[in-house]
Amino acid sequence: MPMNRQILLDNRPVAEATESNFRLVTTPTPDLQEGEVLVRHHYLSLDPYMRGRMNEGKSYAQPQPLGQVMIGGTVGEVVESRHPRYxxxxxxxxxxxxxxxxxxxADALGAIRKVDTTHVPLSHYLGAVGMPGVTAWYGLVKIIEPKAGETVTVSAASGAVGSAYGALAKARGxxxxxxxxxxxxxxxxxxxxGFDACIDYKQHADAASLSKALKQACPNGIDGHFENVGGMVLDAVMLRTNAFARIAVCGMIAGxxxxxxxxxxxxxxxxxxxxVQGFIVSEHMEVWPEALQELGQLVGSGRFRPRETIEQGLENAPKAFLGLLKGKNFGKQLVKI
Ligand SMILES: NC(=O)c1ccc[n+]([C@@H]2O[C@H](COP(=O)([O-])OP(=O)(O)OC[C@H]3O[C@@H](n4cnc5c(N)ncnc54)[C@H](OP(=O)(O)O)[C@@H]3O)[C@@H](O)[C@H]2O)c1
Known part of the structure; x- marks a missing residue:
């Protein structure tokens, strides 16, 4: 069995996370038991939720235990199997x-799923045709419930979730x-x-100024908003909302x-x-098949071409993760392993 390089959470951040919170180790891979498969990872997904897991304290999920491999989505290939379906x-x-x-x-709930790479590249199963895509779908379809002709907005628009949201919302007119x-x-x-407009929040010192720019870009006001950031951005959007607007609260990365x-x-x-409704995508597994089907068609047909930022090498995952929290990524942040 191969030697396995792993990144563990070594200690918890005090305020900002740093590379010293992580530790790289090499351990032997255990022998396979009946019903198990050995997967060689091709890509690791880096996601903002991992920052929350690094903290101790009450949240919607348990904290990442110290001294254990950091949680994360992966795609790869089966290299050895003791399970009849793999x-x-x-x-x-x-x-x-x-x-x-x-x-x-392989039989554990949600542990592993085969994917078809004929029309959708493997890495997109961690982004547009994976958890971030379904997140966009849930917030848009189930919370915002847009009608054709309505104006909808999203923060962190170029990112994994934001870009999928744009494709799904354009498809709904x-x-x-x-x-x-x-x-x-x-x-x-x-x-x-193919968004109709995009505003650079870094050009605006406060919510009033950002809100003026939103007024120009959204002449009929805002009917639905998908929040990924919080703070000034949300304040500015709120000032432009129409009566009976819907806000899907997905993330608050600024905090x-x-x-x-x-x-x-x-x-x-x-x-x-x-x-105003918050949500956690993993609590809505019932929508995943429908959402993944639509997202797979958008990507497979070339109508939505998601962008990726790919860091090379597992050892660089902490650096890339800290960059993601500062907006250094452009589209879905992955690590090629
Ligand atoms: N509720 C759920 O179930 C669920 C599931 C998945 C993701 N999420 C949330 O969805 C959001 C987007 O996730 P993603 O995976 O698609 O990440 P992403 O948008 O690809 O990357 C994060 C982006 O957030 C922006 N950002 C970072 N720090 C910021 C700050 N201080 N102020 C403003 N913007 C900042 C940056 O974009 P700019 O350069 O444009 O600022 C950065 O590129 C995150 O908040 C995440 O926690 C929630």
């Missing part, structure tokens, strides 16, 4: 973690406006992803290092009768 060479998606190989009990950090990202969001994110005008929830 063969060497099968392409699979799973939660293999920050390591080169994983030994998986909406006016789609993104908010992203920097001119390059905004150009990409409009020219490559993941512990910075408080106050909401300036919560009274707008009442005045505009806004529905």
């Amino acid at each position: 063969q060497s060479g099968d392409r699979v998606v799973g939660m293999g973690g920050w390591q080169e190989f994983s030994v998986v009990k 909406c006016r789609v406006v993104g908010i992203a950090g920097g001119q390059d990202k905004c150009d990409y969001v409009v020219k490559a992803l 993941y290092d512990g910075k408080p994110l106050p909401m300036t005008a919560p009274a707008l929830i009442l005045v505009n009768r806004i529905k």
